[in-house]
Amino acid sequence: MSSNGSALKGSAPPDLAKQVLVQKLAQQIVNQIVSDDVIDDKIEEEENHNKEPTCCQMFYAPFTLKYYQPFFNDLTTKVIAQKLWASFFPFKATFFEIQDGKADLYGPVWIYATLVFAVAAAGNISGYLATPSNIAFHYNFDFIPTASSLLFGIAFLVPFAIYMVMKMLGGRHLHLTSVICIYAYAQTCIIPVCVVCSIPNPQLQWGALIYAMINSSLFLIVNYWGELEKNIQAKKHIVIWLIAGCQVVLLLLFKMYFFLYVYTNPYTGSRFDQLTKIVHTDHFFLHHHQQH
Amino acid sequence: MDYTNQKQPQNYSQMEDLKTLDLEESVSETIMRDLRMIAYKLKYVLIPKEQEDNGKELRNWDLWGPLIFCLALAMTLSFKADSTTSSSKSDVFAIIFVLIWVGAFVVTLNAQLLGGKVSFFQSVCLLGYCVFPINIEAIIIAFVGSYLPFVVKLIPVIICFAWSAYSSVGFMASLVPPHKKKLAVYPVFLFYLFLSWFSLIV
Numbered sequence: 001m002s003s004n005g006s007a008l009k010g011s012a013p014p015d016l017a018k019q020v021l022v023q024k025l026a027q028q029i030v031n032q033i034v035s036d037d038v039i040d041d042k043i044e045e046e047e048n049h050n051k052e053p054t055c056c057q058m059f060y061a062p063f064t065l066k067y068y069q070p071f072f073n074d075l076t077t078k079v080i081a082q083k084l085w086a087s088f089f090p091f092k093a094t095f096f097e098i099q100d101g102k103a104d105l106y107g108p109v110w111i112y113a114t115l116v117f118a119v120a121a122a123g124n125i126s127g128y129l130a131t132p133s134n135i136a137f138h139y140n141f142d143f144i145p146t147a148s149s150l151l152f153g154i155a156f157l158v159p160f161a162i163y164m165v166m167k168m169l170g171g172r173h174l175h176l177t178s179v180i181c182i183y184a185y186a187q188t189c190i191i192p193v194c195v196v197c198s199i200p201n202p203q204l205q206w207g208a209l210i211y212a213m214i215n216s217s218l219f220l221i222v223n224y225w226g227e228l229e230k231n232i233q234a235k236k237h238i239v240i241w242l243i244a245g246c247q248v249v250l251l252l253l254f255k256m257y258f259f260l261y262v263y264t265n266p267y268t269g270s271r272f273d274q275l276t277k278i279v280h281t282d283h284f285f286l287h288h289h290q291q292h
Numbered sequence: 293m294d295y296t297n298q299k300q301p302q303n304y305s306q307m308e309d310l311k312t313l314d315l316e317e318s319v320s321e322t323i324m325r326d327l328r329m330i331a332y333k334l335k336y337v338l339i340p341k342e343q344e345d346n347g348k349e350l351r352n353w354d355l356w357g358p359l360i361f362c363l364a365l366a367m368t369l370s371f372k373a374d375s376t377t378s379s380s381k382s383d384v385f386a387i388i389f390v391l392i393w394v395g396a397f398v399v400t401l402n403a404q405l406l407g408g409k410v411s412f413f414q415s416v417c418l419l420g421y422c423v424f425p426i427n428i429e430a431i432i433i434a435f436v437g438s439y440l441p442f443v444v445k446l447i448p449v450i451i452c453f454a455w456s457a458y459s460s461v462g463f464m465a466s467l468v469p470p471h472k473k474k475l476a477v478y479p480v481f482l483f484y485l486f487l488s489w490f491s492l493i494v
Contacts, residue, residue, distance in 0.1 A: 065405070077474045109398075121489060
């Protein structure tokens with residue numbers, strides 16, 4: 001820089017040289033200011049990284065999208081498919097191995113959404129098939145808001161209860177999101193059960209719902225068995241009864257609200273009978289009738 | 293999109309002239325301009341051959357189209373609702389309306405959380421436009437459904453559902469990384485299944 005200045009000083013008239021010098025000084029000053037700003041910004045950024053989040057920021061974090069990003073980031077279709085498949089085989093405790101520490105919230109949201117659709121549709125189909133053909137069937141739209149409130153309510157409340165109880169009884173290595181996740185995957189078996197329950201036969205419906213209850217409770221208990229054995233030993237029955245009890249209540253609610261209508265009067269013949277053309281023999285019903 | 297035959301304004305006074313002209317044009321002209329825009333977008337979204345520029349037209353999103361189709365679907369289904377359901381007409385209308393907007397919101401949110409980089413309203417706009425085939429099937433079934441057996445009713449339902457799902461799946465799948473494609477596509481499928489089921493049932 002200085003050599004240029006001296007070279008210019010020698011060749012050009014003094015005014016021009018002064019102008020050039022002033023310009024160069026101005027440029028240097030501007031560069032200095034800009035770099036100062038840049039350095040200030042960098043320092044601020046580092047400070048922000050090192051600073052603890054303030055109380056306010058921690059409070060409204062769950063309302064931002066970024067808070068939930070980690071739960072959707074490490075997913076692959078393959079892992080979720082494996083987890084869904086594992087939920088149908090409750091005797092092998094492989095869920096936490098497949099999950100490998102990355103709890104996801106994709107499963108809970110979409111399993112419950114599918115369940116709402118399945119239950120509302122199946123409840124209406126079973127009601128439609130169970131009513132006699134001479135009675136008009138009224139599609140019940142109220143199943144959808146009811147099913148949504150019920151399922152999305154238990155999606156959070158029951159895992160929260162299980163989490164609190166296990167934490168109080170001494171469980172370690174528990175995370176609320178992980179409990180929500182595994183509870184949702186435990187409910188996957190109810191989706192095919194709903195499809196089966198759209199047939200209005202009461203024995204079939206009770207059988208399928210009891211299978212769903214046993215499957216989901218076993219899945220939860222078997223996968224948490226390690227945790228229960230190690231940390232909660234003596235009081236693990238409390239957790240087991242809590243899980244099983246919640247599942248029983250849920251499935252009773254399903255039966256009593258969504259799948260309430262079954263064959264009421266075998267003589268008139270429901271639409272299901274007409275569909276499958278079941279032949280009622282006179283002997284059976286005469287005998288049945290005489291007994292009453 | 294310049295549907296009027298006016299030149300672009302060269303200076304401020306010309307722009308003011310243009311504004312007064314907009315105010316002075318007849319209401320039918322304004323409405324027709326908006327309707328033409330919606331029809332153009334609709335053809336673009338639903339007929340895959342029109343998409344030569346890989347979906348760049350979708351950047352000009354608008355929510356009028358989705359609103360019109362949502363209202364049309366909700367009104368069609370609630371007109372028929374009185375005779376066949378136990379809920380009142382307003383219940384059905386409310387459920388469909390909320391379902392479409394909350395459903396589009398949740399599906400878009402899902403795609404964003406899975407790592408897709410797309411503007412929120414662009415995706416809602418696309419999902420709303422793809423509700424149009426479901427609208428068609430709802431109208432068909434509302435008018436002729438009572439005369440047809442159930443199996444015949446299923447045919448237009450399945451065709452329109454496949455059409456809606458196919459139009460939006462292409463866009464949605466392109467947003468997320470390849471190992472998460474099916475995860476982003478399934479909610480779209482569930483959304484249109486829900487809506488098709490309604491139009492079949494009522």
